[in-house]
Amino acid sequence: MNQRLLRKKGFLFPLFFLLLIFLLALPCSAEEATADILPDEYHELLDILPEELTELLPEGLFAKDTETVGASVNEMSDFSYLLQTLLSLVGVKLGDCVRLLASIAGMLLLAAVCRTVQSSFAQQSIARAFSFCTTLVILSFLLTRGYDSIQSTVEYFSNLGKMTSASIPLLGGLYAMGGNVSAAVASSAGLTVFMSLLEGVVGTTIVPFCGICLAFAAVAALDPSLRIGTLAGTLKKHYTTALTFLMMLLLTMLSAQTVLGARSDTLAMKSAKFAAGNLIPVVGGSISELLRTVSAGVGYLRGTVGICALLLLLLLLLPTLIELLLVRLCWQLCASLADLLGCDSEKRLLEEFASVHGYLIAAVCICSSVLFLSFTLLTHCASALG
Numbered sequence: 001m002n003q004r005l006l007r008k009k010g011f012l013f014p015l016f017f018l019l020l021i022f023l024l025a026l027p028c029s030a031e032e033a034t035a036d037i038l039p040d041e042y043h044e045l046l047d048i049l050p051e052e053l054t055e056l057l058p059e060g061l062f063a064k065d066t067e068t069v070g071a072s073v074n075e076m077s078d079f080s081y082l083l084q085t086l087l088s089l090v091g092v093k094l095g096d097c098v099r100l101l102a103s104i105a106g107m108l109l110l111a112a113v114c115r116t117v118q119s120s121f122a123q124q125s126i127a128r129a130f131s132f133c134t135t136l137v138i139l140s141f142l143l144t145r146g147y148d149s150i151q152s153t154v155e156y157f158s159n160l161g162k163m164t165s166a167s168i169p170l171l172g173g174l175y176a177m178g179g180n181v182s183a184a185v186a187s188s189a190g191l192t193v194f195m196s197l198l199e200g201v202v203g204t205t206i207v208p209f210c211g212i213c214l215a216f217a218a219v220a221a222l223d224p225s226l227r228i229g230t231l232a233g234t235l236k237k238h239y240t241t242a243l244t245f246l247m248m249l250l251l252t253m254l255s256a257q258t259v260l261g262a263r264s265d266t267l268a269m270k271s272a273k274f275a276a277g278n279l280i281p282v283v284g285g286s287i288s289e290l291l292r293t294v295s296a297g298v299g300y301l302r303g304t305v306g307i308c309a310l311l312l313l314l315l316l317l318l319p320t321l322i323e324l325l326l327v328r329l330c331w332q333l334c335a336s337l338a339d340l341l342g343c344d345s346e347k348r349l350l351e352e353f354a355s356v357h358g359y360l361i362a363a364v365c366i367c368s369s370v371l372f373l374s375f376t377l378l379t380h381c382a383s384a385l386g
Helices: 002-033 040-047 066-076 079-118 124-177 181-222 229-279 281-341 344-380
Strands: none
Touching (some): 066 079, 079 124, 079 281, 079 344, 124 181, 124 344, 181 344, 229 344
């Protein structure tokens, strides 16, 4: 009986020794990675930001130590900073939109005068020619301005893809620092799928989608007898519905796998700490306290980086969103003016342009929600080491 007990202890001792080495290695590597120094992936995330955005950021945000970056993030989250940044962005875009509004209003007044003149012609063909020319001039101007808005949206999706690409190693490394290995894998996999959808689906379809919608609007404005408004409306609704459905599936997968992975990592780490604390009383207690200290540092680092990334994403979104909202408001005001002046074809054209910009706003907000959720999960996810 004693020999069997000695054999059993002799078998368990190497197992406990290996467990001790594993637990001792975890805090060492985590302490080394979180010793007040931000990972290189954080600075790579800052490098991909547009130059006009980096000029608005505090200088301390580019520092290497966590405390300086934390103070800068606190400054960025202040209401006065966000309001000042918002007003500056609105001020830049507002001047362009006022000039746009004045130009279209002038064209509509000219079109109203031309319609008054054309009513004096006895031949209807001459009157239709006048109407066609005025509508064509306004359409050419709207297409030029609408192309600029579409280009701005495409550029935003490109920047969003670059930010997603830079976020994959950053989120994976920050999750792994806290022992959330499964959460790191789930987050990286979800963002990889999102980047593929963003580049393969949204990035390649947004320009053809807007082009088809604007072509329908142009045909309907130049020849009011063709009633294709229902077809254009169906296309827009189905496009945004499909985009919403894809992002909903991605958000569900990302949130479920990340949360479940984090819970699994926490359970595994608590089981290891419990085994070490009971089987190796003195050393196991020291390991538990050390892991708790490291967990607090990792939690602070992840919270700082997560909130910083959320604010950066918001600042990246605001210029495009403000531009689309202001241009859409211009189209709607001009459509009201066209209705007041009796320019029916121009009114339908302007309403269609406003509708297209509304769907662009929806696409931009829907796609941004995935990264917002990813950084929010990082900020609120508990460290498995704690």
